[in-house]
Amino acid sequence: MSDANTQAVEKYRNNFLKEVSERVEEGDWVKMCMQCGVCSGSCPLGSAWAHPPQEIFMMIRAGKREEVLTSDSMWMCTSCYNCIVRCPRKLPITHIMHGLANYAHRLGLAPKNQPTRVLGTLFWNNAIQNGRINELKFSLALYFKDGFSQGIKNALAMKDAGLGLLKAKRLNPFEIFGGHGCKGKKGIHAMLKKAQEIEARRKNFTA
Amino acid sequence: MAETKLAAYICQGCGLGERLDTAELAKVAQKEGKVPLVKEHEFLCNAAGVQMIRDDITNEGVTHVVIGACSRRAKTEAFGFTDVAVSRANLREGVIWTQPDTVEAREKTQEMAADYIRMGCAEVKKMVLPTGNPNAATNMKMLVVGGGISGMTAALEASKAGYKVVIVEKSPQLGGWMAQLYKRVPSHSPYSDPVDTGVEELAAAVQGDANIKVYLNAITSKTSGAPGKFVVEITPESAAAITEEVGAIVQATGFTPYDANNLPELGYGKSKNVVDQAGLEALAKAANGGVIKRPSDGGEVKSVVFVQCAGQRDDTGKHLPYCSGNCCNTSIKQAMYFKDANPDIDTVVIFDDLRTPGNGEDFYRSAQQKGVTFTKGKVSTVDATGNTCKVNFHDLILGDENAAIVDADLVVLATGQVANSGVDTEARLRAEAASLAGDDALLTALDAQESQEGKKISILNLTYRQGPDLPQLKYGFNDSHFICFPYETRRTGIYAAGPVRRPMDIAQAVEDATGAAMKAIQAMENAAVGSAAHPRSGDLSYPSFRMEGCTQCKRCTVECPFGAIDEDEKRYPLFNESRCRRCGTCMGACPVRVISFENYSVDTVGSQIKAVEVPDEFSEKLRILILACENDAYPALDMAAMNKQLYSSFVRIIPVRCLGSVNTIWITDALNNGYDGVMMMGCKHGDDYQCHFVKGSELANYRMSKVDDTLKGMGLEPERVQTFEAAITDIERLPRLINEYAAKIEEIGMSPFKGF
Numbered sequence: 001m002s003d004a005n006t007q008a009v010e011k012y013r014n015n016f017l018k019e020v021s022e023r024v025e026e027g028d029w030v031k032m033c034m035q036c037g038v039c040s041g042s043c044p045l046g047s048a049w050a051h052p053p054q055e056i057f058m059m060i061r062a063g064k065r066e067e068v069l070t071s072d073s074m075w076m077c078t079s080c081y082n083c084i085v086r087c088p089r090k091l092p093i094t095h096i097m098h099g100l101a102n103y104a105h106r107l108g109l110a111p112k113n114q115p116t117r118v119l120g121t122l123f124w125n126n127a128i129q130n131g132r133i134n135e136l137k138f139s140l141a142l143y144f145k146d147g148f149s150q151g152i153k154n155a156l157a158m159k160d161a162g163l164g165l166l167k168a169k170r171l172n173p174f175e176i177f178g179g180h181g182c183k184g185k186k187g188i189h190a191m192l193k194k195a196q197e198i199e200a201r202r203k204n205f206t207a
Numbered sequence: 208m209a210e211t212k213l214a215a216y217i218c219q220g221c222g223l224g225e226r227l228d229t230a231e232l233a234k235v236a237q238k239e240g241k242v243p244l245v246k247e248h249e250f251l252c253n254a255a256g257v258q259m260i261r262d263d264i265t266n267e268g269v270t271h272v273v274i275g276a277c278s279r280r281a282k283t284e285a286f287g288f289t290d291v292a293v294s295r296a297n298l299r300e301g302v303i304w305t306q307p308d309t310v311e312a313r314e315k316t317q318e319m320a321a322d323y324i325r326m327g328c329a330e331v332k333k334m335v336l337p338t339g340n341p342n343a344a345t346n347m348k349m350l351v352v353g354g355g356i357s358g359m360t361a362a363l364e365a366s367k368a369g370y371k372v373v374i375v376e377k378s379p380q381l382g383g384w385m386a387q388l389y390k391r392v393p394s395h396s397p398y399s400d401p402v403d404t405g406v407e408e409l410a411a412a413v414q415g416d417a418n419i420k421v422y423l424n425a426i427t428s429k430t431s432g433a434p435g436k437f438v439v440e441i442t443p444e445s446a447a448a449i450t451e452e453v454g455a456i457v458q459a460t461g462f463t464p465y466d467a468n469n470l471p472e473l474g475y476g477k478s479k480n481v482v483d484q485a486g487l488e489a490l491a492k493a494a495n496g497g498v499i500k501r502p503s504d505g506g507e508v509k510s511v512v513f514v515q516c517a518g519q520r521d522d523t524g525k526h527l528p529y530c531s532g533n534c535c536n537t538s539i540k541q542a543m544y545f546k547d548a549n550p551d552i553d554t555v556v557i558f559d560d561l562r563t564p565g566n567g568e569d570f571y572r573s574a575q576q577k578g579v580t581f582t583k584g585k586v587s588t589v590d591a592t593g594n595t596c597k598v599n600f601h602d603l604i605l606g607d608e609n610a611a612i613v614d615a616d617l618v619v620l621a622t623g624q625v626a627n628s629g630v631d632t633e634a635r636l637r638a639e640a641a642s643l644a645g646d647d648a649l650l651t652a653l654d655a656q657e658s659q660e661g662k663k664i665s666i667l668n669l670t671y672r673q674g675p676d677l678p679q680l681k682y683g684f685n686d687s688h689f690i691c692f693p694y695e696t697r698r699t700g701i702y703a704a705g706p707v708r709r710p711m712d713i714a715q716a717v718e719d720a721t722g723a724a725m726k727a728i729q730a731m732e733n734a735a736v737g738s739a740a741h742p743r744s745g746d747l748s749y750p751s752f753r754m755e756g757c758t759q760c761k762r763c764t765v766e767c768p769f770g771a772i773d774e775d776e777k778r779y780p781l782f783n784e785s786r787c788r789r790c791g792t793c794m795g796a797c798p799v800r801v802i803s804f805e806n807y808s809v810d811t812v813g814s815q816i817k818a819v820e821v822p823d824e825f826s827e828k829l830r831i832l833i834l835a836c837e838n839d840a841y842p843a844l845d846m847a848a849m850n851k852q853l854y855s856s857f858v859r860i861i862p863v864r865c866l867g868s869v870n871t872i873w874i875t876d877a878l879n880n881g882y883d884g885v886m887m888m889g890c891k892h893g894d895d896y897q898c899h900f901v902k903g904s905e906l907a908n909y910r911m912s913k914v915d916d917t918l919k920g921m922g923l924e925p926e927r928v929q930t931f932e933a934a935i936t937d938i939e940r941l942p943r944l945i946n947e948y949a950a951k952i953e954e955i956g957m958s959p960f961k962g963f
């Protein structure tokens with residue numbers, strides 16, 4: 001990933017905006033924001049974020065690379081699409097939020113313990129491994145993300161739900177020993193690798 | 208002139224016959240009004256009714272007609288007899304539609320109607336059929352002062368309409384500011400890129416137009432006369448004056464950019480790399496599509512910052528307080544000069560509010576597409592070091608007070624427009640008024656300014672008694688009825704177009720110039736037939752005065768809002784009828800009442816006031832006189848009547864041309880005659896006036912403030928005379944106002960002057 005995350009950025013110059021435009025999913029739209037603030041006003045969570053969408057866009061234009069990429073604001077997006085529906089400039093804000101989060105993650109700049117990020121990473125790794133999700137391992141990993149004793153507490157708190165799932169045969173305790181995979185796991189891995197290559201090429205990442 | 212013969216016609220249509228005893232009204236006209244020929248008709252405005260009147264005019268020699276029917280604003284075509292004097296008694300809107308249809312109300316309704324008939328008869332007797340301006344002149348050539356986009360457009364449009372034009376331009380070539388631009392903001396879809404100005408083609412079209420004569424390097428050194436017969440002295444640089452006779456004038460003298468030297472904190476004057484928008488156009492013109500160079504050292508510009516509202520929308524009182532309305536689009540255009548040449552150039556526009564009128568929104572979006580960055584912020588200072596600048600600003604979105612852009616090669620200040628309007632003819636009047644009111648600041652400032660820069664140079668050099676240029680609004684833009692009659696100035700036959708009228712861009716200037724040219728043509732055509740200009744276009748009456756009675760008090764000359772009255776060698780008022788807008792303000796002003804119009808005079812209104820039958824003090828019936836401006840208040844009352852809004856039967860309403868035409872003698876007469884109160888309804892006055900005659904309602908208000916003394920002298924309560932501001936939309940408010948006022952008067956009690 002070269003030195004992409006240590007790029008020098010001049011304030012209110014185009015560098016970072018250009019970087020976002022070239023490398024972030026839907027990032028080219030950032031320049032179209034007219035700073036009306038409708039998105040931030042519409043976002044059910046915006047007021048709880050350090051930087052609601054409108055502000056993130058302005059920060060990108062102001063060249064605040066470090067602050068934007070290390071922010072956890074875009075991780076807070078719940079994909080409710082309120083902002084997209086209302087933005088008079090038709091910016092795909094939700095997608096930009098996800099694009100930014102993903103980009104920050106790839107650069108290794110995203111906040112390490114951000115819950116959404118942890119959940120996403122666990123889910124993705126879990127899914128890739130066997131070509132399907134192993135619910136038991138996934139939930140356990142999530143429970144224990146903050147250490148052993150916290151994991152026990154989490155598991156106990158959720159035990160009723162777990163038992164319910166067991167009874168309904170939606171959870172198999174033996175999955176803990178490897179669990180079952182899917183046919184053509186190799187093919188899936190190859191496919192994902194190819195997709196990553198294509199994206200890296202398109203977005204100019206040095207793989 | 209033929210012998211006077213009166214006739215009165217009373218209509219029974221529209222329910223009048225059912226609600227009123229028309230036979231009784233006919234008797235009133237005959238006995239009290241002394242009208243020899245009185246007829247009732249069941250449907251007066253239909254062909255038969257109108258024919259009946261026509262026949263009487265032809266066969267009986269009727270010269271004066273009273274029509275007792277609907278409001279004077281209804282059926283104007285049917286009753287538009289141009290060969291006789293006509294008075295309308297408003298029985299429909301004025302009486303039956305505003306009174307309850309009940310048995311108890313019948314008597315009072317009938318009394319109201321009878322009064323309106325008496326008033327109509329009294330008025331018509333004092334009326335003379337207007338004959339038109341005796342000094343009408345028919346010059347149909349137009350003078351355009353200023354050869355920029357506004358001037359050239361006005362000239363070409365007038366020429367296309369078949370009129371001859373003279374353009375006077377003070378510089379050596381046509382084109383004005385537009386000729387200084389590299390490109391212009393687009394005026395056609397897709398509004399995405401700057402386009403060629405087309406100024407050369409336009410100038411060539413003007414030069415090649417056989418109808419248009421162009422004087423370059425020339426000024427209008429003297430302008431006298433009136434619509435249809437202006438005489439203009441044109442003085443070319445170092446040459447003898449030439450005289451041109453014209454019928455109307457369009458002043459399109461444009462603007463000067465606000466002086467960026469007033470903005471040292473923004474680096475202007477300190478660094479060559481800080482320019483105003485005009486300066487940037489010059490750089491772009493020099494580059495002609497190539498690399499725009501840094502003025503300090505000719506280096507390539509890689510980073511440029513546009514500072515919006517530089518010295519504009521300023522609330523500290525130091526700079527322009529207004530928005531010039533074109534600079535945002537201009538900066539967007541200029542940023543595109545850079546982006547179109549090289550997308551890698553950093554272009555940041557720092558704005559407070561981005562205002563992109565017209566189709567500017569699309570243009571703005573296009574600039575964003577091209578990568579121009581827009582940042583909401585307020586620039587505090589620009590520091591210059593070496594060949595670059597540092598722009599310090601408050602980033603209003605990020606809340607960063609110490610935001611800065613370093614190493615900017617170029618900073619462009621959007622400084623806005625100041626009107627090229629010439630001498631402010633009323634500045635001294637205003638300053639003196641303020642000084643009288645205890646605030647000497649204006650007067651001191653004016654004195655200082657005048658002694659410092661001498662007198663500001665006049666543009667039109669009018670020989671009018673009221674001063675050499677057009678009266679101005681607060682910031683030097685010419686005074687016009689902004690909403691309704693934007694091109695009208697307060698000098699009849701002279702129209703303003705383009706940025707001298709208000710700040711604007713090219714597209715607006717083109718539209719403006721076309722409008723002004725059309726109004727100027729209308730003024731010439733009206734003047735040629737001896738009738739008034741807007742808003743009384745078609746009115747043939749004109750003011751005349753009995754010179755023997757005049758005391759030379761000069762009130763009429765000073766108060767005429769349109770500069771229509773000069774003074775002759777013997778210092779008597781000298782009317783210029785074609786400059787006159789027939790508002791009657793002079794008539795209202797004259798203390799000895801020697802000014803009048805054929806069909807509107809102190810007498811026509813005075814006799815109506817006296818014709819009303821004022822009941823005695825024991826009747827418990829009030830009489831309230833309403834003088835209502837015919838432009839707004841009277842129509843509003845008519846509309847209220849259409850909506851069947853009821854109001855007190857004690858009022859008697861007389862329409863007036865403008866509240867400015869109200870002579871205080873009418874008030875005194877009314878009070879002496881035992882009226883219990885007088886309501887005056889006129890248009891809004893003050894800075895945001897709506898008065899059709901600009902100053903009329905204001906002057907009226909001023910005069911009426913003096914009526915208090917008269918009332919005191921008569922031992923009457925000041926509430927008995929009140930002025931109200933009324934708009935044409937006050938349909939529900941006015942009836943309410945009337946009822947509240949009537950209740951108040953009832954509380955105060957009957958006038959002690961009844962029966963004298």
Ligand code: SF4
Nearest residue numbers: 033034036037039087
């Ligand atoms: S709603 Fe759209 S244009 Fe408005 S601030 Fe948000 S992103 Fe920008």
Ligand code: SF4
Nearest residue numbers: 043077078080081083
């Ligand atoms: S989609 Fe995301 S950014 Fe948009 S309103 Fe919903 S939570 Fe906020």
Ligand code: SF4
Nearest residue numbers: 767787788790791793
């Ligand atoms: S005051 Fe009005 S009516 Fe009198 S001269 Fe002036 S424009 Fe004419």
Ligand code: SF4
Nearest residue numbers: 757758760761763797
């Ligand atoms: S206001 Fe009347 S008295 Fe005074 S100068 Fe005019 S005409 Fe004469």
